[in-house]
Amino acid sequence: xxxxxxxxxxxxxxxxxxxxxxxxxxxxxxxxxxxxxxxxxxxxxxxxxxxxxxxxxxxxxxxxxxxxxxxxxxxxxxxxxxxxxxxxxxxxxxxxxxxxxxxxxxxxxxxxxxxxxxxxxxxxxxxxxxxxxxxxxxxxxxxxxxxxxxxxxxxxxxxxxxxxxxxxxxxxxxxxxxxxxxxxxxxxxxxxxxxxxxxxxxxxxxxxxxxxxxxxxxxxxxxxxxxxxxxxxxxxxxxxxxxxxxxxxxxxxxxxxxxxxxxxx
Amino acid sequence: xxxxxxxxxxxxxxxxxxxxxxxxxxxxxxxxxxxxxxxxxxxxxxxxxxxxxxxxxxxxxxxxxxxxxxxxxxxxxxxxxxxxxxxxxxxxxxxxxxxxxxxxxxxxxxxxxxxxxxxxxxxxxxxxxxxxxxxxxxxxxxxxxxxxxxxxxxxxxxxxxxxxxxxxxxxxxxxxxxxxxxxxxxxxxxxxxxxxxxxxxxxxxxxxxxxxxxxxxxxxxxxxxxxxxxxxxxxxxxxxxxxxxxxxxxxxxxxxxxxxxxxxxxxxxxxxxxxxxxxxx
Numbered sequence: 001x002x003x004x005x006x007x008x009x010x011x012x013x014x015x016x017x018x019x020x021x022x023x024x025x026x027x028x029x030x031x032x033x034x035x036x037x038x039x040x041x042x043x044x045x046x047x048x049x050x051x052x053x054x055x056x057x058x059x060x061x062x063x064x065x066x067x068x069x070x071x072x073x074x075x076x077x078x079x080x081x082x083x084x085x086x087x088x089x090x091x092x093x094x095x096x097x098x099x100x101x102x103x104x105x106x107x108x109x110x111x112x113x114x115x116x117x118x119x120x121x122x123x124x125x126x127x128x129x130x131x132x133x134x135x136x137x138x139x140x141x142x143x144x145x146x147x148x149x150x151x152x153x154x155x156x157x158x159x160x161x162x163x164x165x166x167x168x169x170x171x172x173x174x175x176x177x178x179x180x181x182x183x184x185x186x187x188x189x190x191x192x193x194x195x196x197x198x199x200x201x202x203x204x205x206x207x208x209x210x211x212x213x214x215x216x217x218x219x220x221x222x223x224x225x226x227x228x229x230x231x232x233x234x235x236x237x238x239x240x241x242x243x244x245x246x247x248x249x250x251x252x253x254x255x256x257x258x259x260x261x262x263x264x265x
Numbered sequence: 266x267x268x269x270x271x272x273x274x275x276x277x278x279x280x281x282x283x284x285x286x287x288x289x290x291x292x293x294x295x296x297x298x299x300x301x302x303x304x305x306x307x308x309x310x311x312x313x314x315x316x317x318x319x320x321x322x323x324x325x326x327x328x329x330x331x332x333x334x335x336x337x338x339x340x341x342x343x344x345x346x347x348x349x350x351x352x353x354x355x356x357x358x359x360x361x362x363x364x365x366x367x368x369x370x371x372x373x374x375x376x377x378x379x380x381x382x383x384x385x386x387x388x389x390x391x392x393x394x395x396x397x398x399x400x401x402x403x404x405x406x407x408x409x410x411x412x413x414x415x416x417x418x419x420x421x422x423x424x425x426x427x428x429x430x431x432x433x434x435x436x437x438x439x440x441x442x443x444x445x446x447x448x449x450x451x452x453x454x455x456x457x458x459x460x461x462x463x464x465x466x467x468x469x470x471x472x473x474x475x476x477x478x479x480x481x482x483x484x485x486x487x488x489x490x491x492x493x494x495x496x497x498x499x500x501x502x503x504x505x506x507x508x509x510x511x512x513x514x515x516x517x518x519x520x521x522x523x524x525x526x527x528x529x530x531x532x533x534x535x536x537x538x539x540x541x542x543x544x545x546x
Contacts, residue, residue: 067438088438099432103453103530112449113439146534164439 014081016200017043017066017091017168022075024061034225035061039075041219041228045167048194048201050211053221054261059204062226063170066202067093079168092164096173098157100145106156107132107141113164128163135159136189151182155189162197171203175210184242187213191240208257212250213240220260230260320500325507328500335489340508342485346402346474347512350409354466357410358417359459365418366425366451376422383415387476395481405477405485412473413466417459424458425451457531460524467516471509 022039025032035058043049053059064070066077068087076083079090100109107128114124132138135155145153154174161169174190175183187210194201205211211218212234220230232253236244244250302322309321316324329336361379365372387408394404428451436446478487486505493501525532 069434069438086440088440091438093435093438095431095435097431099429099435101432101450101453102534103528112436116436116439116441116445144530144533146530 013045015042015078016045016047016080017041017202018078018081019062019066020076020078022062022065022072022077024058024065024070024072036065036072037225037227039226039228043200043202045200046198048203048214048216049219050203050205050215050217051219051221052205052208052211052257052261053226054223055206056224057221058224058226059206059221060172062221063093063172063202063204066170067091069093090166091168091170092161092166093170094157094161094172094174096176098145098153100153100156100160102145105142105144106137106148109145110156110160110163112160128159131159131162134193149182150178151186154178154186158190158193162193166199168200169202171201173204173206176205183210188240188242190214195239208254208261209245212236212253212257213242213245218257220257230257232256232260317497317499320503325500325503328498329504329507332489332501332504336504336508339484339486339489340512342402343471343474343478343487343509344512346405346477346485347409347470347516349402350406350473351413351466351470353406354410354413354417354470355463358414358462358466359421361414361418362421362425362455365422372422376419379415379418382411387412387473388480391476391480394477400481400483405474405482408477409470409473412469416462416465416469418462420458420462420465421455424455427458428454456528460520460528464517464520464524467520468513470516471513475509 019039019041022036023034024036025034027033039062041049051059051062061070065072066087077087079087084090100106101112104112107125110132111121111124111128114127115121119127129141132141135158137152137156137159140148140152140156145156148156154177158174161171175186178186191214203211203214205214212232213236215234218232218234219228220232221227222229234253235249236247236253306321306323309319309324312319320328361375365375391404391408394407398404398407432450433446436450441449474485475487475490478485479491480487482488486509490502490505493499493505
């Protein structure tokens, strides 16, 4: 079994992603914003972490730091136990907006990471075309993005992320803009893909149920300046089933998270 | 017995769409122009106004036909100046827009000068070019370049700057180099703006060439217009007006066609948006 952890082994294994005492402040002309303070987090290989917090708690800032779009003021970020100058080579980042290029077909959009690696177009096409059906995009290779529904566009964006071929995925509210039904459908689909590709996932959401349903561990961030105020080891078996959200156990954990977030219960 | 579902019923909406597009979009302006020309013809022939004050449409057509040899040569010259000027303006406009996008210093240096240059009266500086460069092709081409350069440079620069910053950031995380970001994101994002600028430039270009010829030319539609005016051949002045307008419209349509062929995604997406917006949800 893939995610059956061997206690002896995990004790010595190096965390896939390790944040040590990260702080980040943005100095603007008008005000100085302390986005994150003293964030320490260790993510094991193959773990699915969900990160939840109110708007402005620095969730996206944290992902930008991990991917290397900006650098922390203090603290360090290690991947596989090492400090890399270009962390972007190690992680795949998927922002909330699908950011598909409107002038490229779906196939041409998803092969962008392959093109940037210098893989010939013909080979990139073959590689991507094989994966299209798995992403529910079979038959849409030559469609333009505006032809597709929000859910399909998000799946295309996700395929583009997968084709970056990295072991770590940073997903910033990928289902935030979708309707409730499509969202549930994509949650199950994402878990299935995760089972298959075995990446380490850090998933941002502001939906408590989504955080619980997807994650092995839920990390709760405080309002600005963001710090970790609660960690919950999710007590739900895998594979997850949508029916689980009706379990008393699920409800208890939802309450625990809402409580941590300061929502009146 | 129920009415049989006839073929006409199925075929009807399609035919109706074609018909309604024609009657909605093309018929009204055609009818209006036809009516104005008809009224003009009646008024010119019945009012007793002298021909050199207001020639009738039929008289203008006759005047054009009678001077067709001279007109053909003039049109060729004016078209040559226009096309050459436009081509050079496109090259320079794209170069400056690219330089402004790559370097903020270049942008700060050029942008105000570009805007200020547009407030200089072409009619005032056109004679200077005639003095400096003679009565030939060159001064007219320069005037066309000056007029067309601005909308092209500014709209293309704006288009390049409008590239989605999030998309650029995403490509950076994928390891894209600056040149790749340019080719994959900035240039395609700039194309719609470039074409908007080009459509404006094209409509000005014929005017620019004609002004140059009017101020000091040895050939072309501007000179034809000037000579006709001096000879009080008002009908020929109208001929020149009609032809310059026709050339402008023709070029405009040509650019629009090229644009539609080059940016199918842009028009398709815009049509889809219009569909989505049509209605209250």
